[in-house]
Amino acid sequence: VTGEFAAIGGLRRRLARPTLAGETWIGDDAAVVRSSPDEWLLLAADTVVGGVHADLDLTGLDDLGWKAMAASLSDVAAMGGQPGHALVTVAGPPGTDLERLYDGLSAASLKYECPIVGGDLTNAGSLVVTVAVTGRCSGSPVLRSGARPGDRIWVTGPLGAAAAGLRVLQERASATSDRSGAGVPPSDAPQALVRAHSRPQPRLAEGMAARAAGASAMIDVSDGLLADLGHICEESGVGFRIDSVPVADGATLTEALRGGEDFALVFCAPETVSLRDAFHGLRHPVALGVCTADPEDRFLEGEAVDTHGWEHQW
Amino acid sequence: VTGEFAAIGGLRRRLARPTLAGETWIGDDAAVVRSSPDEWLLLAADTVVGGVHADLDLTGLDDLGWKAMAASLSDVAAMGGQPGHALVTVAGPPGTDLERLYDGLSAASLKYECPIVGGDLTNAGSLVVTVAVTGRCSGSPVLRSGARPGDRIWVTGPLGAAAAGLRVLQERASATSDRSGAGVPPSDAPQALVRAHSRPQPRLAEGMAARAAGASAMIDVSDGLLADLGHICEESGVGFRIDSVPVADGATLTEALRGGEDFALVFCAPETVSLRDAFHGLRHPVALGVCTADPEDRFLEGEAVDTHGWEHQW
Numbered sequence: 001v002t003g004e005f006a007a008i009g010g011l012r013r014r015l016a017r018p019t020l021a022g023e024t025w026i027g028d029d030a031a032v033v034r035s036s037p038d039e040w041l042l043l044a045a046d047t048v049v050g051g052v053h054a055d056l057d058l059t060g061l062d063d064l065g066w067k068a069m070a071a072s073l074s075d076v077a078a079m080g081g082q083p084g085h086a087l088v089t090v091a092g093p094p095g096t097d098l099e100r101l102y103d104g105l106s107a108a109s110l111k112y113e114c115p116i117v118g119g120d121l122t123n124a125g126s127l128v129v130t131v132a133v134t135g136r137c138s139g140s141p142v143l144r145s146g147a148r149p150g151d152r153i154w155v156t157g158p159l160g161a162a163a164a165g166l167r168v169l170q171e172r173a174s175a176t177s178d179r180s181g182a183g184v185p186p187s188d189a190p191q192a193l194v195r196a197h198s199r200p201q202p203r204l205a206e207g208m209a210a211r212a213a214g215a216s217a218m219i220d221v222s223d224g225l226l227a228d229l230g231h232i233c234e235e236s237g238v239g240f241r242i243d244s245v246p247v248a249d250g251a252t253l254t255e256a257l258r259g260g261e262d263f264a265l266v267f268c269a270p271e272t273v274s275l276r277d278a279f280h281g282l283r284h285p286v287a288l289g290v291c292t293a294d295p296e297d298r299f300l301e302g303e304a305v306d307t308h309g310w311e312h313q314w
Numbered sequence: 315v316t317g318e319f320a321a322i323g324g325l326r327r328r329l330a331r332p333t334l335a336g337e338t339w340i341g342d343d344a345a346v347v348r349s350s351p352d353e354w355l356l357l358a359a360d361t362v363v364g365g366v367h368a369d370l371d372l373t374g375l376d377d378l379g380w381k382a383m384a385a386s387l388s389d390v391a392a393m394g395g396q397p398g399h400a401l402v403t404v405a406g407p408p409g410t411d412l413e414r415l416y417d418g419l420s421a422a423s424l425k426y427e428c429p430i431v432g433g434d435l436t437n438a439g440s441l442v443v444t445v446a447v448t449g450r451c452s453g454s455p456v457l458r459s460g461a462r463p464g465d466r467i468w469v470t471g472p473l474g475a476a477a478a479g480l481r482v483l484q485e486r487a488s489a490t491s492d493r494s495g496a497g498v499p500p501s502d503a504p505q506a507l508v509r510a511h512s513r514p515q516p517r518l519a520e521g522m523a524a525r526a527a528g529a530s531a532m533i534d535v536s537d538g539l540l541a542d543l544g545h546i547c548e549e550s551g552v553g554f555r556i557d558s559v560p561v562a563d564g565a566t567l568t569e570a571l572r573g574g575e576d577f578a579l580v581f582c583a584p585e586t587v588s589l590r591d592a593f594h595g596l597r598h599p600v601a602l603g604v605c606t607a608d609p610e611d612r613f614l615e616g617e618a619v620d621t622h623g624w625e626h627q628w
Contacts, residue, residue, distance in 0.1 A: 004435055007412055015420065015430050031431035033399055036350050043431060045401040045446055049438040085347055087359040091405075091442045094627040098321055106329065116329050117345035117357060121318055123626045124363040126439040128405045132359055132446035312437045313408040 004311035027235065028144050029078035029220060030135060041084075042135030044075035050092075050127035058169040061097050063198040065104030067261075068129040071222065073112050073202035074263040076135035078220040080142045080211025083114035083204065084134035091124035101129070112204060142210065147217035147236035147268040149293035154275070154285035156206045156265045159225055160251030163259025164190075165197025168250075190250045200263045205282055210267045213278035218267035224258040227309030229266055230298065236268075239297025242289035257300070258309065318625040341549065342458050343392035343534060344449060356398075356449030358389035364406075364441035372483040375411050377512040379418030381575075382443040385536065387426050387516035388577040390449035392534040394456045394525025397428035397518065398448035405438035415443065426518060456524065461531035461550035461582040463607035468589070468599035470520045470579045473539055474565030477573025478504075479511025482564075504564045514577045519596055524581045527592035532581035538572040541623030543580055544612065550582075553611025556603035571614070572623065 002010075012026040019025060022040070024032040035041035048068040050056050056064065069086065076083055088105055090098065098121075109116050114133060168190060203220070210218055217236055219228045229240055247256040268291055269275070275285055298305050316324075326340040333339060336354070338346040349355035362382040364370050370378065383400065390397055402419055404412065412435075423430050428447060482504065517534070524532055531550055533542045543554055561570040582605055583589070589599055612619050 001408060007435055011412070011416060014416065015423075017429050025429070025431040026433075028432075031399065031401070033431060035355075041349075041355075041448070043399060043401055043446075043448065045403045045433050045444070047403045047405050047434045047436045047438075047442075047444070049405055049436055051439075052437055085345065085357060087345070087357055087446050089359045089361045089444045089446075091361050091363055091440070091444075094315060096628060098325070098628055102325060102328065109329075115331050115339070117339040117347060118342075119340075119359050120361045120444070121321055121626060121628065122361045122363055123366055124361075124440045124442050125365075126405070126442070128361075128438050128440070128442040128444075130359070130361070130403045130405075130434070130442075130444040130446075132357075132401050132403075132444075134355075134357065134448070312435060314410060314412055314435065 002314045004314065007314045022140065024143055029075040030081070032079070032141050038138065040137040040141055042076055042079050042081045042137060042141060044072050045130055045132035046071035046075065047128060047130045058173060059198045061100040062104035064129065065101040066108045066199055068131045069105050069108035070200050070202050070263060072131040072133040073108070073114060073204065074220040074222065076133055077202045077204045077207035078218050078265055079135065079137060080207045080215070080218065081135035081137040082208060083112050084136055085117045086114050087132045088116050088119040089130045091122045092127040093125060094123060096127060112202060139211070142215045142218040142267065144217055144219055144232050144235035147232055147238050147291045149238055149291055151216050151268040151270055151291040153229070153240060153242070153266065153268050153288040153290060155246065155288050156203050156285050157283055158246040158248040159221065159262050159264055160256030160259045161193050161196035161248035162200055162261045163255035164248065164251035165193035165195065168193050169197065193250050196262070200261055202263050203265045206265055209278040209282055210265065213269060213275050214273045215267040215269045218265055221260070221262045221264045221266060223260050223309040225266065226257050226305055226307040230307030232266070232268065233295060237295050239292040239294045240289060241292050241297060241299040243301065245288065246286045260309065316628045318628065321628045336454065338457055343389040344395070346393070346455050352452065354451040354455055356390050356393050356395045356451060356455060358386050359444060359446035360385035360389065361442060361444045372487060373512045375414040376418035378443065379415040380422045380513050382445045383419050383422035384514050384516050384577060386445040386447040387422070387428060387518065388534040388536065390447060391516045391518045391521035392532050392579055393449065393451060394521045394529070394532065395449035395451040396522060397426055398450055399431045400428050401446045402430050402433040403444045405436045406441040407439060408437060410441060426516060453525070456529045456532040456581065458531055458533055458546050458549035461546055461552050461605050463552055463605055465530050465582040465584055465605040467554060467556070467580065467582050467602040467604060469560065469602050470517050470599050471597055472560040472562040473535065473576050473578055474570030474573045475507050475510035475562035476514055476575045477569035478562065478565035479507035479509065482507050483511065507564050510576070514575055516577050517579045520579055523592040523596055524579065527583060527589050528587045529581040529583045532579055535574070535576045535578045535580060537574050537623040539580065540571050540619055540621045544621030546580070546582065547609060551609050553606040553608045554603060555606050555611060555613040557615065559602065560600045574623070
């Protein structure tokens, strides 16, 4: 059995080909290919599987559709790009409620101005939804590989809300089943957390702002802050020292450090970069720490931490 | 339960948005979006499911990978475009032989010069492989909707080989199991048919030639000749009258009429168009018949025929 990242590493070596200057293929949030002399085309695809990425007993098919679209758009956000077009392919059993699935897909498509222009529908035993998106960048996109020692590390906002939202849903479901099917009582459980889980927001405006400000490296938090910061370090050849982590209201520190699918953006920028103008009208990013010269450094509040996250197995 | 084409029709109405002049979204082999003032970007995605599109007891995972890439490239071919880049997403159970799957994906990627630049790997109960591709067209792509009454109908070559190849594999497997597991004897079964099934060839050069010659409408034979010609008729508002069908050596007439996944191209062109120059160095297309003014016409050698093919159910 091979972990997901070892498998991707193997494919990356295997599929490596000479690229045009500035092109980036496998190994970043999105692939970067030249579309015209002064513009880059971004290409990204994400797959969401019913029962794996979304527990359909806890959230709806519309939420799964939203998440599939949001996950791909978040890859465009992490390059500092703007959305182009989307292709949606749905493999699933007969009887799958396509209308409800497309409620979520269309809602995200409309909100983030990324029209669905095609795709495929096919039967399969599991529900597997793939969204492939294009994006545009009129300057150089922000890669994972550009961080340098001394760069400051920023995050677009508090972390852990999506993981906490899943926990809230699981607690509610278990409370319901403990009462042998009695209705859930009116709950004051934090709806904002549930919404962060079921309707995660790709940070497109923030990604473009970070690129405009001069970010040196960027990634979206899909595997968890520590795991994703680890990806930046591997690609950039730097380490990290994190001084503090902003935790979303109602989330735990572990959820903020390890929880995936917040789709917050983590980026690095030279100390001289000012974010104020580029983030005008947006929430100002929160300082996490600094990139260090030793690529083995993985420090959180002075303690060494493990950056390995959960991986699919092959 | 809804058929695949009714479901696609519903999504097409639902997802319709104002498009730029010349753009085509859902409803053709590939979506057509403007990429620069003088170039079109083609976007297509196809999903291949183990056990649905490919019987993994009969063909290998490498063949499934090849077919997934070939199916998407065939969509680019059917617009008269040339391949750009591919994203591959694989959802499957732990233990899936990714190396073998990528043997086929890479072989097709190399042969048709469509590099794999990214994608996603994720666990799922079924094996679902999605290939999304970009393509380029420096003039207007050939749509399904441009056929006019009186246009001649052409096909790039004999049909039915892929369906016949599947039959050959099924016959071999059943002969083997009849002998309770004894080895298959040396066979003179037609390897060319098996190869047409396991390694179908997208007709990229032929698609570009048809566009250069002035084709008015085009589609790839993925659902079967009659079903796919039916799609051209629906989009163009014409009927068809087919005089003769070229059948691949070893295939039956039914396989030629109804068999999918040959990836031959069917196209229409005004009577005045000469194909000779554009198809120089390629096999000259075979004449099938003519487009008629009555959109209900579906005639084969004078007899009315049913154009409904097999559909996924929703």
